[in-house]
Every structure is written in structure tokens, then in C-alpha cells.
Amino acid sequence: MSESSATRPFAPFEWMLSLRYLRARRKEGFISVIASISFLGIMLGVATLIIVMAVMNGFRKELLEKILGMNGHLLVQPLESPLTDWKELATRLSGVQGVRLAAPMVDGQALISSPFHSTGVGVRGMRAADIDKQASISANLKQGTLDGFDEGQGIIIGKRLADALSVRAGDNATLVAPRGAVTPMGTTPRIKTYRIAAVYEIGMSEYDSNFVFMPLAESQAYFNRSGDVTAIEIYIDSPDRYREFRTLLTKAAERPIFITDWTQRNATFFNALQVERNVMALILSLIVLVAVMNIISGLFMLVKDKGRDIAILRTMGATQGAIMRVFLITGASIGVVGTALGFLVGVVVCANIESLRQFVSWLTAREVFAPELYFLSRLPAEIDAGETTAVIVIALAMSLAATLYPSWRAARLDPVEALRYE
Template identity: 75%
Template sequence: MRATHQTRPFAPFEWLISLRYLRARRKEGFISVIAGFSFLGIMLGVATLIIVMAVMNGFRKELLDKILGLNGHLLVQPLESPLTDWKEVADRINTVQGVRLAAPIVEGQALATSPFGATGVLVRGIRSDDLTNITSIARNIKQGTLEGFDEGQGLAIGRRLADQLSVRAGDNITIVAAKGAVTPMGTLPRNKTYRVAAVFEIGMSEYDAAFVFMPITEAQAYFNRPNDVTAIEVYTTDPDKIDVFRKNVTEAAGRPIFMVDWRQRNATFFNALQVERNVMFLILTLIVLVAALNIISGLIMLVKDKGSDIAILRTMGASQGSIMRIFLITGASIGVVGTVIGFLVGTVICMNIETIRKFISWLTNTELFSPELYFLSKLPAEMDTGETFAVVLMALTLSLLATLYPSWRAARLDPVEALRYE
């Protein structure tokens, strides 16, 4: 008796037949069209997912940098008694490892007026050294200077606020607070005229239009807080490790305090971003899913068309496993190549997204990314290795799963039935 020879899985002839099935012939043109659309669907789905996730990450990072660049990662507020020992508390917090800056502030709402307009503002009293250590302010001074900030009665205001009031560095504005001197006629508003010492531009319109920085001693006098401050803003080296810093800052404060971290202060904003990001991921995953379903339909049609070929291969000795692997390779090749090219296209676009935005804006003569609407001056894209790997893995998995049923049907085809009417 002659011993039967069992071919190893994924033998060269299986690859050869699979790749021949991927090449279009005239009578198989429709099947080839389905395969082409499946390839395009997976490629565009993967590329779009990578680009959208990168842009959403870029938005979060840029907005986080701008929000936390101005506001501290931790806001320390007093409990039981006013924060009259603010200098000592701030010095102790500054010694905590990982704390970059502990800045005492006096904060209050007011009305800023000039001969050309009026608008509501948030006045923040702060020490000159602390203000210069807030890099988002110190590095973005557009007019004037912060030198001698503590010595005079000058203010630092945002660029959009300066535009609304039509003032420049060196001009005067009047700050009006609701609570002023108490008289027999009642509480009178307090108003005082200050010189604009500096104009800054963070790049986030809400902050540039609302914040006014004042020397802390002047703010204490203006808001009737001669010995205490409103709170201490704590800036850390890593906002994602804020839970560790909360514990250390509580111990270093040495007095009853109440703390609010950046996640609580901006919970609504960042939760909305996260929800939007998750929804976009689910919606765009449907593109890849539809492309995977196209692979199923294309392979089922290919199995029906190649019924006689499958029967001949079976009679020549090909096993059911070989037939299944042939169609598995055919379908998986579409998914793998589409995923790889989609990954490359998405990466290239992410690396040049600002250049592409400028080109499209120039070509269409429109503003595609308005800084007033999106708070940012450019389109950000920050690719995350873990997310990109997850997108690629998801696309490959869907592509592979899509080939299983048609391949199983091909392997179960009865050679006698397939050749009966040939």
C-alpha cells in the first residue's frame, strides 16, 4: 500500500491558489468589485479611526494644557478658619515632591469698564513671582511687561478683554465690585482705576476675555481681605497622578483644608469630550464592520463560483483543511493589506494634519478651524500607541472573523454534488 502524504498547513500551493483567486478575470468581475470595495472600506475605516482618535487626543491634550496652565491642578481652600497663615501653608506645600508651584490667590468677580465698553471679569490677586512662574501667562505677554508687577497698581489682562474694552498696555481701566463701603445709605459699589501693565494671550478665548491679574496686596485691599487669601492654587508636575498629590498636600498643609482637583473643576467639560470620543469610535468602527461584511458576501459568491474548482482539488487529494485555508487566506489578505495601508495613510495624515488643513482652507477660501469656535489656534493631532494598536487589532480581528464562515462552507462542499452538473 502507498502511504498517503499529508501536506503541512499553509503550504505554498494554498497561497498560490488563494492569490490567483484575488486576481480578477472577466467572468469574475463582480466578485472582484466586491473585494475592491471591501479593501477600500477597511483601509478608509482604519485610517479614519486613527485620524479621528488622534485629533480627539490632540484636542484633549491642548485644552488640558491651556486649562491647567492657568488654573492649578489642586485648589486648596480653608476650613474652620480663614487662611490667614497662607504664607506658611504655601511654603510647606512648595516642599512637597512633585509640586511645581503653590500660589496664594485672592479672587473675586467684578466689572471692567473703559470709555469704550464694559464686561464682567474674574479678578485674581497673585504675587509677582508666582505669576511669572505660570508659564502660560509669562511666555505669552503680547504688550507691556510683568516687571515690577508687585510694586505698582498695574493689571495684566487678556488679549480679547483688551480688544473688547479697546485698550492697550499703558491705558487705564476701571474695576467695579458689587461689595464696597458700607454707608447709612447701604453698601455702595467699589470702583477704582488701574493701569494696564501687560496684555497676555493664552490662546483660549474664554480665558483671554475674562481674567484680570492684580498684585495680591492690592487685591486684598480691594476685596476687603487684609490678612487672608481666598485659596492656594497648586501646580504639579503630573496632573494624572493627582490622587497621590492630594494626600501629600493634605499632610503638608498642617491645618484643616478642603481640596478640589482639576478633574472635579472641569468634570462636565472633559466628560463631554470622553463621551464624544467614545461615540465617534463606535460610529467609525461600523465602517470597518461593513467592510468585513463585504468580505463575507464576496467570499460566499467566490465559493459558489469556484465550486467545480473546489471539487477538483478535493478529488486530487486536497483536504478540507486545505480548502478552508485557501479561502481564509483569500479573505484575510484583503483585510490585512487594507489595514496596513489604512494605518500608513492615517499616520501620514496625522503627521501633516495642520499642513493639510491650511492647504484645504487655501483651496476652498474658507476657515476650516475657527479659533473663536474651537478655542485653539491650530488643528492638533496626538497619536496614542495603545489606541492605534487597538484599532489595527480590531480591524484584523474583524477581517479574520469575516472569512471563517465562507471558508467553512467551502471546506464542507461535497465534490460529487459540485461536479454532477458540470
């Protein structure tokens, strides 16, 4: 049969032979085992890559939202003189277009205690109006309210801190600051009891267990501030435009200030997260690579085992292209089906990641995702369409590339040599 009269590419008989070779008989069981391992390797590799990338994306998104929900996108601190003009400065900074909130605050450290427990906390003095505009706090109050916060001497604490102290809204807690009143005997600690006005829970253990909010005026008195504040937190509509706002805020301040943006304040944390994400992707890609190597070895063994069949097909008129396509379809089927199932498994697991975490925790009677270590109270997963598409395309490309050389070797097999000793 001449090349011109040959059957069209990917004819039904080519598909029939390819699928037949995937269903090994008894004597070809070892080849079938290799094909199954290759299939499982690609499926698990693709699924694991999708799951890990989604979890890492979820980590970054959740942490970014919570960190920037609690802390401003830019922090304005004084230069040359204290921020005694904080009211006027906050008004000027709020007037910059795109600034959502300019919140003056007093930062300090203290020891909080109850009759049951004590621990160190960060104390932040803020106005009730500013806390109300901070959705991460005001929208997540579990107990109590902000009513009368500025006028009273109440404090707001996180849910984990309240649980650790065994207190709730309406109970009392004592704050101890190392720098209190100055006496002839030296500086004495300041000890004061406050009523717990409200309890919040934002879902990030770092903040739910370590931050206390008190009225701005009360914090100035408690930390011996002479009518000034520590800094002004700036919240903007577009966090990614922080460079542009640095210039605008500096002009609007009309006094020497020092500005720190959110990327500088959290650079080490997010850089470490990005490095971990890239390394995990690289390591898990090796699973797919090992599976691809199995496809190559399996096809080579299949070609060697089917040498007689290939020779007979060639003498019956099958072209080299037809033989190559038969083995190409055989190897590619493993990669395509494995990648497709891996994608489905990855998506299903990502959609139910928190339920699976709870099930594994219940099954092993251990905390699989400790909030104290990972900052978040739940396991997040955010599938990125671009990254998932890249994983699928790379897995398919590697699978198809792995079939080319064995298929070419099968097509180049000499029928005379293959049948010489038959």
C-alpha cells in the same frame, strides 16, 4: 493524492490562485466591486478610528496641560476663619516635598471696558513671583513684561481679550466691580482705570479671553479684602498623586482648611470628554464591521461562482485544507492590505491635522474648528501606541475571522455534486 503526499500549507500555487481570484475578469466584475468596497471600508474604518482616537487624546492632553497650567492641582480654601495668615500658610505648604508652588490669590468678577468694547471677566490677584513661576503665563507673554508688576497698578490680560477690547500693552482699561465703597446710599460699584502691563496667550480661548491678572495687594484693596486671600493654589510635581498630597497638605497647614483637587474641579468636563471618546470609537468601529460583512458576502459569492474550479482542483488532488487556504488568503488579503493602508493614512493625517484643518477652512470659507467652541486655538492629535495597536489587531482579527466560514464551505464542496451538470 494522499494527505501525506500533499503539498505543504500555503504553497505557491495557493497564493497564485488566491491572487488570481482577487483580479476578477469581466463576468466576475460584481465580485470585484464587493472586494473593492470591503477594502475601502476597512481602510477608511481603521484610518478614521486612528484619527478620531488621536484627536480625542490630543484634546484631553492639551486641555489638561492648559487647565492645570492655569489652575493649581489642588486648591486650599479656609475653614472657620479667613486666610489672614496666608503668608505663613503658603510658606508651610511650600515646604511639603513635591510641592512646586503655593500661590495665594484673590478671585473676583468684574466688567472690563475700553473705548471700543466691554465684557465680563474673572479677575485674579497674584504676586509677580508666583506668576513668573507659572510657565503657562510667564512663558507666553506676547506684549509687555512682569517688571515692577507688584509695585505698580498694571494688569495682565489675554490676547483674545486684548483683541476684543482693541488694546495692547501700555494702553488703559477700566474695571468695574459691583461691590465697591459703602456709602449712606448703599454700596456703589468700584470703577478704576488700570494700565495694561502685559498680554499673554496660552492657546486656550477660555483663558485668553476671560482672565485678568492684577497685583495681589491691589486686588485685596479693589475687592475689599481685609488682608486675607480667597485661596491658595497648589502646584505639585506629580498631578496624579493628588490624593497623597491632600493628606500631606492638611498636616502641614496646622489650621482648618478645605482642599479641592483638579479631578473634582474639572470632573464633569473630563468625564464628558471620555464618554464622547468611547461613543465615537464604538460608532466608528461599525465602519470596520460593515466592511467585514462585505468580505463574508463577497467570499460566499466567489465560492459559488468558482464551484466548478474547486471541483476540478479537488479531482486533480488538491486537499480540503489547500482549498480552504486559497479562499482564506483571498479574504485575508483584503483585510490585511486595507488595515495597513488605513494605518498609514491615519498616521499621515494625524501628522498634518492642523494643516488639513486650515486647508478645509480656506476651501469652505468657514471656521472648521472654532476656538470659542472647542477651547483650543489649534486642532491637536496625539497618537497612542497602545490604542493604535488595538485598532489594528481588532481589524485584522475581524477580517481573518470573516474568512473562516466561507473558506470552510469552499473546502467542504463535493466535487461530484459540483460537476454533475457540467
